[in-house]
Amino acid sequence: MNSASADMSTPSPVSPVAPRLLYCHCRYAQVVPGAVKNEVLRRLCDSKVPFEAVPDLCELSARKDPALETLAAGGRIKIAACYPRAVKWLFAAAGHPLEVEQAEVLNMRTQRADEIADALLAAGFRPNLPLDRTPASASASDSAGSAA
Amino acid sequence: MALTDSQVCVYLHEDDGQAPISATDRFQTISALLEKGYRVSFQPSAHPAIRKNDREVPAIVSGSGSMTSVDGTLVPTTGTPTMAQAALEAAESVRERSGAAKPGSWLPWFPVIDYDRCTNCMQCLSFCLFGVYGVDDRGKIQAQHQDNCKTHCPACSRVCPEAAIMFPKYKAGPINGDQVSDADLQREKMKIDISALLGGDVYALLRDRSERARSRFGKERDADKALVERQKCLTKLGEIMADVPAEVLSSLPSPEQIAKRAEEAKARAQKALSGA
Ligand code: SF4
Numbered sequence: 001m002n003s004a005s006a007d008m009s010t011p012s013p014v015s016p017v018a019p020r021l022l023y024c025h026c027r028y029a030q031v032v033p034g035a036v037k038n039e040v041l042r043r044l045c046d047s048k049v050p051f052e053a054v055p056d057l058c059e060l061s062a063r064k065d066p067a068l069e070t071l072a073a074g075g076r077i078k079i080a081a082c083y084p085r086a087v088k089w090l091f092a093a094a095g096h097p098l099e100v101e102q103a104e105v106l107n108m109r110t111q112r113a114d115e116i117a118d119a120l121l122a123a124g125f126r127p128n129l130p131l132d133r134t135p136a137s138a139s140a141s142d143s144a145g146s147a148a
Numbered sequence: 149m150a151l152t153d154s155q156v157c158v159y160l161h162e163d164d165g166q167a168p169i170s171a172t173d174r175f176q177t178i179s180a181l182l183e184k185g186y187r188v189s190f191q192p193s194a195h196p197a198i199r200k201n202d203r204e205v206p207a208i209v210s211g212s213g214s215m216t217s218v219d220g221t222l223v224p225t226t227g228t229p230t231m232a233q234a235a236l237e238a239a240e241s242v243r244e245r246s247g248a249a250k251p252g253s254w255l256p257w258f259p260v261i262d263y264d265r266c267t268n269c270m271q272c273l274s275f276c277l278f279g280v281y282g283v284d285d286r287g288k289i290q291a292q293h294q295d296n297c298k299t300h301c302p303a304c305s306r307v308c309p310e311a312a313i314m315f316p317k318y319k320a321g322p323i324n325g326d327q328v329s330d331a332d333l334q335r336e337k338m339k340i341d342i343s344a345l346l347g348g349d350v351y352a353l354l355r356d357r358s359e360r361a362r363s364r365f366g367k368e369r370d371a372d373k374a375l376v377e378r379q380k381c382l383t384k385l386g387e388i389m390a391d392v393p394a395e396v397l398s399s400l401p402s403p404e405q406i407a408k409r410a411e412e413a414k415a416r417a418q419k420a421l422s423g424a
Pocket residue numbers: 024025026027029032055056057058059081082083086087090316317
């Protein structure tokens with residue numbers, strides 16, 4: 001676990017409002033294993049919970065898509081995509097930064113599908129974005145969160 | 149395509165009084181839409197909450213495969229064998245009628261800056277020949293023209309002394325967004341200073357070679373030799389940045405254009421640094 005991420009050793013207490021769920025399909029690259037993303041999506045579909053699915057979060061960021069504003073501003077959110085550091089700065093680059101205590105990122109590049117789906121559908125919430133810091137104080141190993 | 153074009157979002161919901169969507173249909177439909185580049189909001193309630201913004205065109209797909217756009221115009225679905233196919237046709241139809249962007253026309257490959265690491269040194273702005281970087285009104289570095297970035301080229305991440313530039317679709321860390329380790333920072337390739345690159349200024353080297361090529365060209369009238377010089381220079385650049393794709397290297401502008409753009413980029417970086 002990373003000391004500079006917002007990851008917490010125990011899940012936050014369950015709040016009456018369930019975190020929103022966002023699934024990124026990483027459509028334009030092969031960096032997320034197909035079997036992982038398909039299984040995560042299948043579990044979400046089986047569960048019948050509401051969720052948002054985007055073909056490519058990177059593309060939304062480059063487009064500064066206003067949909068990111070809704071996603072960033074609406075309270076707690078669990079995101080199945082890739083590295084938390086990348087997701088943090090993709091939202092920020094679009095002008096809609098995530099709040100570090102409000103986002104949990106599951107990494108489909110490094111985590112198992114069942115682990116990710118379980119975390120998405122569980123009541124608990126483990127925020128894990130890298131904490132904001134000034135670059136002067138950034139040391140190498142504690143600057144990025146990882147859900148791996 | 150402009151990055152600010154409007155986009156279709158498909159709202160998939162379960163209609164009142166109709167059979168609910170089966171998990172298989174739901175999965176196949178959402179997968180098919182995502183594969184074609186459409187965003188999906190799955191809301192298993194009878195009345196989906198449409199969060200339309202000025203760049204979103206909603207397409208509403210209901211549980212049974214009957215569908216309508218928000219303006220109430222029904223999109224015919226007869227003859228479509230699967231819900232996935234019907235949903236795709238609906239999304240396409242709404243897109244065509246609204247003039248929204250055709251998804252998938254751009255591969256989203258571009259630099260993402262980690263401002264927890266960035267020191268605003270402007271090396272990336274000086275280095276990039278394609279005008280991807282700029283500064284905001286407070287002189288802060290930004291990736292501004294992401295669609296100018298050369299697909300699969302991670303070269304600017306190599307020149308950033310702070311390992312602050314990510315390409316989330318890159319194969320390996322820390323460029324893909326993985327943690328930055330001490331070893332990464334110490335690694336020579338992560339600490340390339342532009343002035344040290346190629347034993348001097350990369351653009352100066354390109355310029356020198358260009359001048360030598362030009363003088364030989366003048367004497368020998370041998371166009372092929374000038375080309376060979378350029379190839380040599382690009383090969384050298386390629387050796388240093390092994391994963392810069394060949395097509396990017398071969399599509400680099402001429403040495404004269406490179407020199408001109410480099411001067412312009414440096415001037416912009418200098419201006420930003422001096423706060424002018
Ligand atoms: S955010 Fe990560 S998972 Fe999503 S499209 Fe970008 S690289 Fe792929």
